[in-house]
Amino acid sequence: MPSHILRWLVLSLLGVVATGCGGAEGVGRQPISGTVLMDGQPLDKGAINFQPYEGGKHLVGSGAVIQNGTYSIPGAQGLTVGKYMVAISAPETSAQSGPVSGQSPEDAMKAAATAGAAKERLPKKYNATTELMVDVTPSGPNKFDFKVDSIKR
Amino acid sequence: MLQRRKAFTLIELLVVIAIIAVLIALLLPAVQQAREAARRSQCKNNMKQLGLALHNYHDTMGILPYGCHGDQSGHSWCLYLLPFIDQANVYNKWNFNCSYYGTNQALRQVPQPVYTCPSDTPTQWWDNNPLYNYAVCLGTTNNAKSSPLNSVNWAAGAFDVVDASGGLIQFCTPAAPKTYRLRDVSDGTSNTIFMSEVRQGPVNQDIRGLAWYAPFAGFTTNIGPNSASPDVMGNFCNNQPSMGMPCVGGATALSSRSKHVGGVHTLMGDGAVRFISNNINLPTWQGLSTIQNGEVLGEF
Numbered sequence: 335m336p337s338h339i340l341r342w343l344v345l346s347l348l349g350v351v352a353t354g355c356g357g358a359e360g361v362g363r364q365p366i367s368g369t370v371l372m373d374g375q376p377l378d379k380g381a382i383n384f385q386p387y388e389g390g391k392h393l394v395g396s397g398a399v400i401q402n403g404t405y406s407i408p409g410a411q412g413l414t415v416g417k418y419m420v421a422i423s424a425p426e427t428s429a430q431s432g433p434v435s436g437q438s439p440e441d442a443m444k445a446a447a448t449a450g451a452a453k454e455r456l457p458k459k460y461n462a463t464t465e466l467m468v469d470v471t472p473s474g475p476n477k478f479d480f481k482v483d484s485i486k487r
Numbered sequence: 488m489l490q491r492r493k494a495f496t497l498i499e500l501l502v503v504i505a506i507i508a509v510l511i512a513l514l515l516p517a518v519q520q521a522r523e524a525a526r527r528s529q530c531k532n533n534m535k536q537l538g539l540a541l542h543n544y545h546d547t548m549g550i551l552p553y554g555c556h557g558d559q560s561g562h563s564w565c566l567y568l569l570p571f572i573d574q575a576n577v578y579n580k581w582n583f584n585c586s587y588y589g590t591n592q593a594l595r596q597v598p599q600p601v602y603t604c605p606s607d608t609p610t611q612w613w614d615n616n617p618l619y620n621y622a623v624c625l626g627t628t629n630n631a632k633s634s635p636l637n638s639v640n641w642a643a644g645a646f647d648v649v650d651a652s653g654g655l656i657q658f659c660t661p662a663a664p665k666t667y668r669l670r671d672v673s674d675g676t677s678n679t680i681f682m683s684e685v686r687q688g689p690v691n692q693d694i695r696g697l698a699w700y701a702p703f704a705g706f707t708t709n710i711g712p713n714s715a716s717p718d719v720m721g722n723f724c725n726n727q728p729s730m731g732m733p734c735v736g737g738a739t740a741l742s743s744r745s746k747h748v749g750g751v752h753t754l755m756g757d758g759a760v761r762f763i764s765n766n767i768n769l770p771t772w773q774g775l776s777t778i779q780n781g782e783v784l785g786e787f
């Protein structure tokens with residue numbers, strides 16, 4: 335076989351391998367990020383949740399944990415283009431991440447079963463019956479900052 | 488004249504070696520993917536078995552088993568399905584005195600492979616109780632039936648336990664709660680989720696996956712499958728967003744999560760196991776989880 339044909343063979347094979355199979359991104363989720371201020375201070379701990387608002391569109395929900403006033407959602411788990419309702423909750427930071435020292439598994443389980451009465455620091459207009467709304471656009475940057483006021487006690 | 492010996496040239500040899508190398512490079516990842524594909528189909532098969540067990544339970548008892556309720560007695564679907572997955576011996580030894588501990592502890596510690604998805608790393612909780620990967624569908628908000636939660640109204644799933652007072656049901660109360668029958672699923676069993684996957688807590692004392700413990704035997708559809716939105720738990724919550732297991736404190740709401748790429752296996756009421764994409768339209772996912780809401784659902 336003449337060597338120039340061989341060279342082309344090898345090159346074209348390499349080309350096929352290098353291109354591989356292009357990945358289609360599917361529904362086109364956008365990365366989302368932003369900040370949350372409660373009474374002017376960064377919210378220490380809480381959760382943000384995006385629920386679809388419009389019908390008839392392909393809208394995935396998403397959300398994130400808020401830490402030190404910021405949140406961010408990577409593109410793979412982000413939101414598709416459209417309108418979303420935003421719920422921000424900030425339970426009082428008494429939730430245990432494990433047992434109190436010296437607690438038996440039985441007592442800890444009982445505590446876990448009855449837990450959930452953690453007081454919410456934000457009024458319902460920010461979470462259960464939220465009035466916050468965002469519009470996710472394909473061009474970005476999709477940074478949404480929120481200023482919320484806690485329940486006055 | 489010297490006769491040239493018949494042989495391959497250097498270039499021909501190099502080309503052959505290059506082609507073989509390329510083929511191997513293509514094949515090796517495929518072998519790894521085949522392993523995961525095998526685990527995934529085992530995972531799917533386990534869920535199918537649980538679907539058959541649920542239907543056998545319904546045929547025998549005329550009603551669906553208790554899925555999940557407020558107290559910590561250990562009477563979740565994990566217990567009631569045992570006779571229908573060939574584990575009647577464990578079931579017969581169970582002491583129905585509403586205690587999670589005592590003699591019942593050893594029975595809970597018997598690993599039940601059918602409740603486990605091989606794609607996930609097997610973990611044990613604190614008291615050597617194996618964690619499991621399947622959870623029954625409770626409804627659209629959280630275990631306490633908060634309505635609205637994140638602006639989504641409560642609607643019951645197939646394993647919501649009902650009583651007059653609403654809220655968390657205590658199993659060991661004089662007025663025993665009741666569960667649904669298949670005929671109550673008026674949305675149609677093909678359009679209703681019965682069961683989906685959950686992940687075992689990846690770090691020590693993360694209670695997610697403790698399906699034998701009734702409050703953690705179910706999931707809700709307030710957030711989509713494998714969402715970046717956190718699970719909500721009052722205790723034993725370890726926030727691990729990088730592992731795909733975010734969590735915050737609050738009233739218990741677990742969501743569907745798996746280690747498969749792109750989605751979760753989901754058991755429909757008719758016994759079919761569907762792979763549901765992470766990118767499912769969220770109202771569709773929530774509509775699939777209800778039994779009597781009459782939603783018109785598109786493709787999923």
